[in-house]
Amino acid sequence: MRRSAYFLPTLKENPSEAQIVSHRLMLRAGMIRQSSAGIYSWLPMGFRVLKKIEQIVREEQNRAGAQELLMPTIQPAELWKESGRYEDYGKEMLRIVDRHDRGMLYGPTNEEQITAIFRECVKSYRELPQILYHIQWKFRDEVRPRFGVMRGREFLMKDAYSFDLDAAGARRSYQRMFVSYMRTFARMGLKAIPMRADTGPIGGDLSHEFQILAETGESAVFIDRALLATDWAGREVDYSSDLSPLVDELTGHYAATDEKHDPAMEKTLGDRLLSARGIEVGHIFYFGTKYSKPMNAAVPGPDGTPVLVEMGSYGIGVSRLVGAIIEASHDDAGIIWPEPVAPFRVGLINLKPGDAKCDEACATLYRALADDVLYDDRDERAGVKFAEMDLIGLPWQVVVGPKGIAGGTVELKRRGAAGGREEMTLDAALAKLASTRPGRS
Numbered sequence: 001m002r003r004s005a006y007f008l009p010t011l012k013e014n015p016s017e018a019q020i021v022s023h024r025l026m027l028r029a030g031m032i033r034q035s036s037a038g039i040y041s042w043l044p045m046g047f048r049v050l051k052k053i054e055q056i057v058r059e060e061q062n063r064a065g066a067q068e069l070l071m072p073t074i075q076p077a078e079l080w081k082e083s084g085r086y087e088d089y090g091k092e093m094l095r096i097v098d099r100h101d102r103g104m105l106y107g108p109t110n111e112e113q114i115t116a117i118f119r120e121c122v123k124s125y126r127e128l129p130q131i132l133y134h135i136q137w138k139f140r141d142e143v144r145p146r147f148g149v150m151r152g153r154e155f156l157m158k159d160a161y162s163f164d165l166d167a168a169g170a171r172r173s174y175q176r177m178f179v180s181y182m183r184t185f186a187r188m189g190l191k192a193i194p195m196r197a198d199t200g201p202i203g204g205d206l207s208h209e210f211q212i213l214a215e216t217g218e219s220a221v222f223i224d225r226a227l228l229a230t231d232w233a234g235r236e237v238d239y240s241s242d243l244s245p246l247v248d249e250l251t252g253h254y255a256a257t258d259e260k261h262d263p264a265m266e267k268t269l270g271d272r273l274l275s276a277r278g279i280e281v282g283h284i285f286y287f288g289t290k291y292s293k294p295m296n297a298a299v300p301g302p303d304g305t306p307v308l309v310e311m312g313s314y315g316i317g318v319s320r321l322v323g324a325i326i327e328a329s330h331d332d333a334g335i336i337w338p339e340p341v342a343p344f345r346v347g348l349i350n351l352k353p354g355d356a357k358c359d360e361a362c363a364t365l366y367r368a369l370a371d372d373v374l375y376d377d378r379d380e381r382a383g384v385k386f387a388e389m390d391l392i393g394l395p396w397q398v399v400v401g402p403k404g405i406a407g408g409t410v411e412l413k414r415r416g417a418a419g420g421r422e423e424m425t426l427d428a429a430l431a432k433l434a435s436t437r438p439g440r441s
């Protein structure tokens, strides 16, 4: 993409409404525009990141054996009356009346709807287990929408639902999702820590929130520092094996959100206890027959008697992740995208558009890098171009200037703390970019 043609309305000044760095940077980098409180339009640059995150989530759900479908955003009120949540959900639910006076609502989540699909379609225990998911917009009329896309009213969520014949099966489905969440967040360059979370009346140990540590996080969290040293990235998983040992290993260190934390246990940790703030990027939950019972989602079991299905639900905040990744990865100059979610992998800066040699070198690079490159071909001061490239945070920058090109070289820069810049030939730069390209894990 040529910068001169790209729809990228960046801002020079810090927007005063933004209280945290990710919100500030998303507005400044031309990723989003607010429509009304907690409701945003995604501009091309932001939309590319959102789609990349969504795709990683999708690939890891599929790998774990979940199947994608798509349910509507608008749901009938009757379904929620069946489960009893129509009254319980309160003011967070946006209720709508259609022209026939039928009660509708904009879905804040989809347990009822998926349970209705399940009970209409599944006729035998032989069709179990199933894990179904969709990636769809949700609406929750949050009391205090804030921090940009981190606590929006309209937001994109991946929500999966598991159906099993018994509690042991439900535990296996839960473990699949648990492990797929570890892979999903690691692929985005995030260290997400699974923490014991409230299970409500169900009890047991099958509820975890996945939290990213960040000062601006809304949750208080308590963890064993040993967790910071563990490295999950790149681990292979065989989903057909028993996942219990792996889940036990991943939950072996103390980590709890404030509803679940245990001061007595924390005392024994001494200096190893870290009390910090976290951003919740995912939540997985086993809830047994909470919905199947009132909604009568049962299948005939092996001996013909109906069995209520055991269910769980598994959410990931896809749009919240865009902000969370920026909270975890930025510096004073701007965003530092982890490669797998970067809107473009490379920013190409032509320091002297109109100079035949610079233009030619840039044209070669632009062709070779194809869809991965944002090419700043504008007739702007170098300082302006550098500042903008740093702000939008593409992982690599290639700078082409008349002095270098006269000697046959360009400059290759790595954005971020690992940093580094090198003068090299154009071919060497392309070779290096090709060899460092992250494999599709």
Ligand code: ATP
Pocket: 109, 140, 142, 149, 150, 151, 152, 153, 154, 155, 157, 280, 281, 282, 283, 315, 316, 317, 318, 319, 320
């Ligand atoms: P929170 O405690 O942050 O309100 P929640 O417990 O209501 O979250 P879930 O119902 O478990 O959230 O939804 C699954 C995921 O959706 C959350 O882990 C979070 O990442 C994301 N999410 C929830 N509410 C919002 C929101 N208002 N804006 C953006 N993302 C959200």
Ligand code: MG
Pocket: none
């Ligand atoms: Mg909430």
